[in-house]
Amino acid sequence: MRRYLDHAFATLGAMVVAIFAAIMVLIFIQVINRFLLGLPLFWTEEVVRMLLVWLVLMGTPVVVYKYQEIKVELFHFKNPGLETFRQITVSILSIIFCATLAYWGYLFMERSLGTLQPSLGISRAWLYAPIPLGSILTIVAFLVRGKEIQEPSDPGKTI
Structure with a gap:
């Protein structure tokens, strides 16, 4: 089972890299068109905003899965x-937060199904879909x- 999850989260990580690359390309195209050619593209801002939401909310599960989140530890016990x-308490609180975010994100996405993005003409739900999906992941x-609570492998990442 762990092997399948490793592959699934690696695929999700590759998707996040592709989204980031797409954002960079679109921003570059927008800058060139707007400032050099004087022909701004009307749709790139909406696409970049939507991709940014997807990037953050699809990247979060990958970071959590790989233990690469930035930790701010106020208490560190020697025992x-x-x-x-x-660590278990922090994980439980994080799961509760993500479950709440998934629930309200789903309701928000459901409410926006009938609304269209102004310049793209697609459902606004695509902007909010990564909220419940990323939270569940x-x-x-x-x-x-x-199942494998452990000390951070790199103590330098702990603030």
Whole structure:
């Protein structure tokens, strides 16, 4: 099962890289068209905004799955039992937050189904779809890594 999840999250990571590349290309095209050619493209701003939401919310589960999030630790216990308890508590609170975000994100996406993006002519739900999807995938990442609570591999990443 873990091997399939590794492949799934690697694929999601590749998708995030592709989204980032698309954002960079679109911004470059927009700058060239607007400032050099004087012909701004009307649709690139909406596409970039939508892709940025997808980038963040699809990237979050990948970061969580790989233990690469930036951690701000106010409490660090020397006792391994208390440290494990702290990590489990943080994971549970994060799962609760993601579940709440998924629920409200789904309702928000559902409400926007009938609304169209002004310049693209597609449903505004595409802008909000990554909220519940990314939240659910982040919950999966937390649950999978919850089975292997461990110390961060790079203490330099801890603030």
